[in-house]
Amino acid sequence: MLTIDSLSHRLSSYLEPDQIRAVKRAYYYAEQAHTGQYRRSGEPYITHPLAVANILASMHMGYQSLIAAMLHDVIEDTGISKKAIGEQFGEPIADLVDGVSKLAKIEYESQAEKQAKNFQKMAMAMAHDLRVIVVKLADRLHNMRTLGALAPAKKRRIAKETLEIYAPIAHRLGMNDLRIEYEDRCFTAMHPLRASRLQAALKHVRGNRKALVENIQDAIENRLQREGIPALVIGREKHLYSIYNKMRAKKKSFKEIMDVYAFRVIVEDIDTCYRALGAVHNLYKPMASEFKDYIAIPKINGYQSLHTILIGMHGVPIEVQIRTKEMDELASRGIAAHWLYKSVNGKDHGEESQARVDRWIQRILEIQQHAGNSLEFIENVKIDLFRDEVYVFTPKGAIVELPAGATPVDFAYNVHTDIGNACVACRINDRPAPLSQPLQSGQKIKIITSEASQPNPNWLNFVVTAKARSAIRHYLKTQHHMESVELGRRMLARALANNDLSLDALAIDQFQYVLDLNKLKTRDDLYEQIGQGKIAAISVVKGLHPNADHDHSLTPITIESPDGLLISFARCCRPIPGDQILGHFSTGKGIVVHRETCKNIGDLRSKGENINPINWSAQVTGEYYTEIRVEVNSERGIIASLATRIAETRTNIEGIQVAERDAEHSVITLTIAVKNRKHMADVMRRVRTMRSVSSVHRGKN
Template sequence: MQTLESLGHRLSSYLEPHQINRVRRAYYYAEQAHKGQRRRSGEPYVTHPLEVANILAGMHMDHQSLMAAMLHDVIEDTTISKEALTEQFGEPVAELVDGVSKLTQFEFETQAQKQAENFQKMALAMAKDIRVILVKLADRLHNMRTLGALKPEKKRRIAKETLEIYAPIAQRLGMNNIRLELENRGFAAMYPLRSERLQTALKTARGNRKELVEKIQNAIELRLEREHINSLVIGREKHLYSIYQKMRNKKKSFKEIMDVYAFRIIVDSVDTCYRVLGAVHNLYKPVITEFKDYIAIPKANGYQSLHTVLVGMHGVPIEVQIRTKEMDEMANSGIAAHWLYKSDNDDDIPSGSHARARQWIQGLLEMQQRAGDSLEFIENVKIDLFPDEVYVFTPKGKIVELPTGATPVDFAYAVHTDVGHRCVACRINDRLAPLSQPLQSGQKIQIITSPGAQPNPNWLNFVTSGRARSGIRHFLKNQRHHESIELGRRMFSRALLDDGIELNDLTDEQTQILLTATNTPTLEALLEDIGLGNRIAHAVAKILATDKTSSTSSGNIYSPLMIDSTDGLMISFARCCRPIPGDPIIGHISAGKGLVVHRDTCRNISELRNNPEKISAVNWAPTVTGEFLADIRVEVQSERGIIASLATRIAELKGNIEQVNVDERDAHNSVIRFCLGVHNRVHLAHIMRRLKLISAVIKITRSKN
């Protein structure tokens, strides 16, 4: 009881008596609900909700959050339903409890899927009420403090989830104190030996550094006094997990990391921050490239500070952070500061970080709607949680925050999904640049779009933000779906015509026969399967063919499939023989890939000819457009500049060189292979004729296979 009393005492400093009574009532209700349940460590279960409420009380959270903390395991671990909680404590509290509760009533195939589904549920709840995540973080923090009683593999699993998801979320919300504790406890549980050895090394290093730290601190304090600046100078400690991360990611030794001395200077106003910066730059020489102004451009989580690196006595690097008292409290409490400083007349101190948190959660919701499943969603979230950012500008001067390593494509998707989809090129600081170029802070980015453009699957190889990744995947998935249905419709329609049936004239009864025989839910799903090459159109058509119709069948007498461009995802052109318009062609149906088009003479298709279901008659549409690849082999006399001459001639004739390989044959002759983009066979023949006129060219042929 003493603990509930001490909590009540703590709450009386900022809550009304009737609100404290509601929190007490929630405690008694939870105590009743968890009666007889014990934690692994042996103490009554209700001690856990009480501790979680205690952590939230430290953040000055409102009474509803504290009630939810008391009740957060009731739905999950007892027979009490959400409805019962609504009746007792009202809708907001019941919603908070439900948001924090895991999905226990579902069966999951894997632990990863379970974790992902639970996180997805929580993300949706966070969008309705941001307090859900604060209750969840406090719950996780207390679980990490009491990990001792669990089995080693469970410890590791919880620690991994904490380091991958909950600590980065705390960082995203600017809650530095909670993040540090989650990281250090997670690290100790995940890698006990590494943690222990680092701890020992750190103790030794601190002892050895003490004298120099005091010297530097005194020098800074004296200089600031001389400038009549009131300030507090603190030597900043490095934390175990951040040391470990730096050693791993930056491939640095423990000694290299510990050679840096870090200080924080806390002052009374923003104006003074910049004066202090001038004073320390006069005291020690600054490292020009290492200055960052997070006061003018706050980090994504609302963090503000001036960062600079100085070269001190004996050449030691000194990291300095300069900030106001409010910024310091904001950096430690983040979004919780919204409640920490909330008073009736002053509701706007931390609104910046609150708005940012809302914006981030809005982004989560968008990703959630586009992700194929919960595992893909959580993968995108993890990408977005890693904290390092670059800050770039739109042409109108608006700041856009992106993860480190982001490219113009990430920027385009950050501006708007449609801008991402239609993006074809970009300018960085008014100069044309490749879409895959990593961006750096301070650059101005302009995206060039085109109405007919669409995302390129290759973008997935270089984009870094979850938003871009999920946007591209979502588009490609949809496009693939529509294209495979369209291709399936054309193939099935043709197969039915062989049996004298029109696809559009199918009766409901015939459609039902098809769906039952193929065990597919809808005609659309069946057509998609045919388009993807998972089912053979002729075999499906045979289900409907009666003896009468099949006897009149006369093979593929109907029009073959028409190919009118290179843009389809479900129609691809074989790389072995590279067909171009004008070549006699044949289609081969490949599972999952749809239709692969080969030249009629291609060797790779010869064994498939005996399997007529896998072969499809195809033809070029008279209006076919686009650029098709063809390989040519040019035998030349070796002379200086010959490749340049060939390339110039090809460019003059509107051919596009995709690839060049040179096979040296001897001192006199060489063989050059070009992969060219051409419109059709006539265009290719024209290029080959004109290349033949160059005096150094001995022989020119088109590669067959």
């Protein structure tokens, strides 16, 4: 059983005697504070902080982190204040303890929101002091190790949260050992039957493979010895959750996944890594496409290693990872090894891993600023947390790390938000490519920008990085606000002009009167409310001028293009330039444009809705969707012939619906993109000349 003495003995291998005494003092302080408190398993509560400190000791964490582990539940559970801890153990430790305590407080309406808010707090805590998160990860690991005493539903809930939040954080901080244990314990808690069956199968296979593993290991060791390369060769075990995940993701059987043999080769220095690679490539034939050099280009979490796959005797695939002892430590412990290896080969690995984590935390904080709420924030961060990487080059040769599946738009936002916002096209390896094309490692990416450009809402369908997603959403929200303000200003100016008043001539106190009347702070707030249809422009005019005329017929708003976020076109009647139109002010949506003949306009009028005249600008541009209904004699290939005929007029087809009228006749409804009524008439004329077509007319609602 773990005691404070056995922990002290462990600490003596790397801490100073006075530091160990401080840790013991914190233990006795916590033991006294938690007197009379017990865990769900019936053990005294102090066993938990002691176990957490022991996990941190296995990572060789500093004495302050160990003291924080001892005291991490004191503020929350015993009523002892942060100030009291500060007086006893100093401010830095009080801050650490407070940071860990704050990560598990407030209750929320839903589990999802609680999880989201917790993660937001973690992001802030990480930015302040990374040790807070390391203590929290150790705390969660001990909770996972002692899940046994909980009800099955609670076990599953804690396991799910650990898998979705804590395992990815451990992965991102490079703490591989921790991540693997999290994943295996979560898998066992969530799917006990699957886990036990897989465990039994693994045990069985291990026995059968023993001789072959030993043969391959001997062959590698002998070859390295012959080349004069001192190395440690270890057979690598796949862990339960990774086997289960591969079986599901790659739809492979247990046998296929277990057919691969994995080894790790640990050598003295980087130079020897490459010499060892040459030696194993001489021993067995390598698979050319499977070599990865993570020493030259480390993974996003700082992981370094050479990976290669060899074809052994009888065509057996052999995975080999070659790395130095320091790289192995960093791969297992990640950021926690930062305190252990301050300087290796004149290179400060601690600083490097800290800088990498700082960049990641900075990115999380940027996402937090752009996110609308905690749930949107966590959705974005989950996307960012758990992905493999691709490494691509800027035109100047700088390396950019991106998650697998990233597109040129993700690349653009990674370089700078302004470049993402202004992106119009790209070149991959000097050739034009679509903005939605997933990037491959090693490609050179050039982004082409235009000052007139702005983010396209469709990009949200294919971007994969959280930074791109949150920046696009943020831009669209801001754009929506700006368009609301501009539209509202135009509408108020028009309503005032109808009553021989001018926006510029209004006195400041007149405006203030209207703002106070509507409980608003600024002019822009007023314009936005008018633009979104929440306040009628005429009611503002009436506030200023009680005898105002209600007639809006003088200066209708004009439509210049289909791109405004606050002007949308009704699907019921699909208006296009040339149609007589009216605008319905819909709260929150701005103006919805209908044809004058649309029967829905009559319904809206009868309900007293806000309907206004609208005109097409003389220079109206863009494409507008409309529907044409084509009655045809049913015959083979008629839809293809129809599509070809329409394509000849350089018109895009956005949708086709077919309804059978009877055995010989069908009605085909096509949604097409046209510039105006003349363009639509040209399309209908071309379709009408087809032999199988009996009639063509425009869709009505």
